[in-house]
Amino acid sequence: EVQLVESGGGLVKPGGSLRLSCAASGFTFSSHSMNWVRQAPGKGLEWVSSITRSSSYIYYADSVKGRFSISRDNAKNSLYLQMNSLRAEDTAVYYCARGALRGGMDVWGQGTTVTVSS
Amino acid sequence: QSALTQPPSASGSPGQSVTISCTGTSSDVGGYNYVSWYQQHPGKAPKLMIYEVSMRPSGVPDRFSGSKSGKTASLTVSGLQAEDEADYYCSSYAGSNIVVFGGGTKLTVL
Numbered sequence: 088e089v090q091l092v093e094s095g096g097g098l099v100k101p102g103g104s105l106r107l108s109c110a111a112s113g114f115t116f117s118s119h120s121m122n123w124v125r126q127a128p129g130k131g132l133e134w135v136s137s138i139t140r141s142s143s144y145i146y147y148a149d150s151v152k153g154r155f156s157i158s159r160d161n162a163k164n165s166l167y168l169q170m171n172s173l174r175a176e177d178t179a180v181y182y183c184a185r186g187a188l189r190g191g192m193d194v195w196g197q198g199t200t201v202t203v204s205s
Numbered sequence: 206q207s208a209l210t211q212p213p214s215a216s217g218s219p220g221q222s223v224t225i226s227c228t229g230t231s232s233d234v235g236g237y238n239y240v241s242w243y244q245q246h247p248g249k250a251p252k253l254m255i256y257e258v259s260m261r262p263s264g265v266p267d268r269f270s271g272s273k274s275g276k277t278a279s280l281t282v283s284g285l286q287a288e289d290e291a292d293y294y295c296s297s298y299a300g301s302n303i304v305v306f307g308g309g310t311k312l313t314v315l
Contacts, residue, residue: 122304124251131208132243132251132294134304146302182250189298191241191256198250 089113089194091183096199103173103203109166109183109196117141117161120187123168125179126198135181136168137188146188151177173203209234209295209307216313217285225310227278227295233305235276239298242271242280245309246291254293255280282312290314 095107107123123135136157137146145157156169166183180200186192210228217223227234227242234240240258243251253262255271258278268283278297282289295307 124306131309132245132296132306134296134306137302137304144302148303184251186253188302188304189237189239191253191262191296192243192251193253193256193262195250195252 091185091194091196093181093183093196093199096181096201098202098204099173100205101174101203104169104171105173105201107168107170107181107183107199107201109168111164111166111185114185114194116159116164119185121159121166122184122186122188122192123157123166124182124184124192124195125177125201126182127176127179130179133179138166139187170201173201175203177201178203207305209297209305211293211295211307211310213308214311214313216315217282218315219285219287221285222281222283223285223312224279224281225293225295225312227280227297227307229276229278229297229299229305231276233297233299234273234278236300237298238273240271240273240278241296242269242278243294243296244289244291245294251294285314287314 122137154172180198182198184192185194242255245251259271
């Protein structure tokens with residue numbers, strides 16, 4: 088079964104850091120670009136970051152550029168999001184999703200919740 | 206990176222058709238044939254329903270169809286069923302290696 092499972096969410100104070108992980112299974116992880124997409128409580132979806140198959144190209148939304156870092160380990164079938172200098176407005180459910188920027192994101196994880204609050 | 210514009214809500218009776226619009230600019234929807242649509246039920250992850258304006262992934266019923274005219278993309282759901290009640294989001298490639306989403310439309314099946 089094709090599956091993505093996120094972990095690493097939690098409660099963190101403003102200015103703090105958190106590292107999210109996404110474990111992939113059921114498909115050849117190294118053959119696909121991957122993304123992080125977030126959804127603030129009661130709000131819509133917001134694309135956060137993308138990474139190509141071999142990590143050659145990495146892209147970020149302006150809202151997280153310079154604070155978040157996406158990476159992947161194809162040997163471990165895992166995607167990561169290092170989040171630094173967290174702000175209240177980063178509070179959201181974070182989803183990892185498979186797909187290239189120009190195509191659709193066809194596989195999504197169940198999400199992990201990040202809450203930034205003092 | 207402005208969000209695409211969707212109506213907050215849409216509705217229809219079982220068996221009817223409903224169309225949800227998604228308006229962007231010449232830099233996103235109007236500039237590329239890379240519009241996707243996602244369905245999201247409460248508390249669940251989004252599900253890809255349409256990609257590249259009108260392509261349906263395997264397993265998505267053909268009651269769902271997509272189109273585009275100029276800067277506006279549309280998702281049409283025909284033969285509405287109770288399980289179609291959900292939030293729907295459009296997205297578009299916006300050049301410069303970014304993706305933008307719409308604000309979402311809550312579809313109610315009356």
